[in-house]
Amino acid sequence: MLQSDLIRLRPLEADDLEFLYQLENDPAVWGVSDTLAPVSRHVLRQYLDSAAADFFEVRQLRLVLEDSASGAAVGTLDLYGFEPLHQRAGVGITVLASHRRRGYAQAALVLLLPYARQVLRLHQLYCTIGVDNEASQRLFAAVGFARVGLRREWLRTAGGWQDAVEMQCLL
Numbered sequence: 001m002l003q004s005d006l007i008r009l010r011p012l013e014a015d016d017l018e019f020l021y022q023l024e025n026d027p028a029v030w031g032v033s034d035t036l037a038p039v040s041r042h043v044l045r046q047y048l049d050s051a052a053a054d055f056f057e058v059r060q061l062r063l064v065l066e067d068s069a070s071g072a073a074v075g076t077l078d079l080y081g082f083e084p085l086h087q088r089a090g091v092g093i094t095v096l097a098s099h100r101r102r103g104y105a106q107a108a109l110v111l112l113l114p115y116a117r118q119v120l121r122l123h124q125l126y127c128t129i130g131v132d133n134e135a136s137q138r139l140f141a142a143v144g145f146a147r148v149g150l151r152r153e154w155l156r157t158a159g160g161w162q163d164a165v166e167m168q169c170l171l
Contacts, residue, residue, distance in 0.1 A: 002063070002115060006107045009063040009077060009115075016064060019073040020044050023094060055082065055120065065095065065108050074099040077108050079116070079125075087123035089116070093139075109143040117171040124170050130155055131163040145169040 002009040012020075024039045055061045059082035065075040075095035082089040091112065093105050116122045127145065129136045137147070145167040153161035 002111050003068065004107050004111060006068055007104055008066045008068050009108060009111055010066055012062055012064060016073060017041060017044055023076065023096060026097065056084065065104050074104050077112060087121065089122055089125060091125045091127050105139055106142060113143065113169065113171065122171055124168055126166065126168045128154070129165045129167065131165055137165055137167070140167045
């Protein structure tokens with residue numbers, strides 16, 4: 001169910017340490033991941049040890065985007081802020097810089113939507129995107145997310161405060 005000709009979504013594995021270290025320590029993605037500093041291998045190892053916990057218990061889920069042909073890890077997809085009462089969760093996606101613009105993110109979201117609806121029984125997904133990140137806005141719109149609002153000065157950046165677009169997908 002979580003596989004296409006292009007990608008496979010899979011759980012984190014212990015041997016994903018170096019991949020996560022590379023991804024989490026890319027300063028280019030810190031602005032969208034609420035990170036301000038590098039992450040150590042030790043901290044990531046501890047995270048990997050607890051990553052198999054149940055989504056309904058820890059209220060978050062991280063899946064690895066793996067290229068179907070090569071088996072290489074190319075990104076991550078995160079469900080976070082799960083609210084059981086309201087049956088909603090936030091979604092975020094990160095692809096290694098060297099693998100962007102190849103369709104991985106869109107393929108991952110296409111796989112995620114039926115999984116979120118049918119397996120996780122969610123009613124909706126949402127995302128928060130920096131107003132200047134037009135590529136991400138187009139990505140989420142392409143799979144059915146609609147712009148539902150604008151948060152003023154929501155994201156702190158090196159250049160000051162930035163507005164954020166709120167997008168939502170009713171499943």
